[in-house]
Amino acid sequence: MKKTMTVLAKDNRLDDVKNFVTENLEAEGCSEKTLMQLELAVEESFVNIAHYAYPPETGTVTVTKELTDDGLLIVVLSDSGTPYDPLKKPDPDLTLPLDKKPIGGLGIYMTKKSMDKVSYEYQGGKNILTLEKKLR
Numbered sequence: 001m002k003k004t005m006t007v008l009a010k011d012n013r014l015d016d017v018k019n020f021v022t023e024n025l026e027a028e029g030c031s032e033k034t035l036m037q038l039e040l041a042v043e044e045s046f047v048n049i050a051h052y053a054y055p056p057e058t059g060t061v062t063v064t065k066e067l068t069d070d071g072l073l074i075v076v077l078s079d080s081g082t083p084y085d086p087l088k089k090p091d092p093d094l095t096l097p098l099d100k101k102p103i104g105g106l107g108i109y110m111t112k113k114s115m116d117k118v119s120y121e122y123q124g125g126k127n128i129l130t131l132e133k134k135l136r
Contacts (some may be wrong), residue, residue: 001066002064002065003020003060003064003065003066004062004063004064004065005017005058005062006021006059006061006062006063007063008058008059008060008061009046009049009050009053009054009058009059009060009061009079009081010050011047011050012053012057013046013050013061014043014047014050016044017042017046017063018039018042018043018046019037019063020037020063020065021039021042021063021065021075022035022038022042025038025067025073025135028067028071028135028136029039029071029135029136030073030135032038034085034133036118037080037114037115037133038073038075038131038133040110040111040114041110041115041118041131041133042063042077044074044107044110044111045077045086045109045111045129045131046061046063046105047079048086048108049061049077049079049081049127050064050117052081052082052084053079053081053084053127054079054081054082054084055082055131059080059081060063060079061077061078061079062076062077062078062079063075063076063077063098064076064078069133069135070100071134071135072106072116072132072133072134073132073133073134073135074102074130074131074132075130075131075132075133076128076129076130076131077104077128077129078126078127078128078129079126079127080125080126080127081127082120083127085120085122085127086128086129087108087112087118087119089108091112111131114133115131115132115133116132116133116134117130117131117132118130118131118132120131122123
């Protein structure tokens with residue numbers, strides 16, 4: 001099953017995107033923990049696009065979700081904004097005291113840790129971020 005939606009890259013569309021990605025997943029054997037991990041990863045990814053991809057205008061984000069027969073959920077977020085690979089950012093040093101930690105970078109780190117696979121490519125004038133998570 002593969003579904004796609006396109007929305008404006010605006011914060012007020014975040015709930016629509018999260019609901020689109022997580023709808024009917026419990027019926028597919030997805031645990032509450034996995035749902036929370038998916039919501040966190042989708043929120044972080046979508047908000048980064050909404051805030052940084054299209055300065056100063058607003059563009060769109062296309063979200064595609066596919067659930068394979070063996071229970072793998074593949075979520076792809078693509079935009080035509082400024083090329084940016086969030087996976088190139090080094091992981092934050094979690095051992096630093098709070099007042100010494102730089103701002104930013106924790107969200108993509110949490111996304112990488114909570115998903116089974118995260119990949120990025122820039123192709124055809126689009127940023128393409130792919131999140132994969134085994135549901136069962």
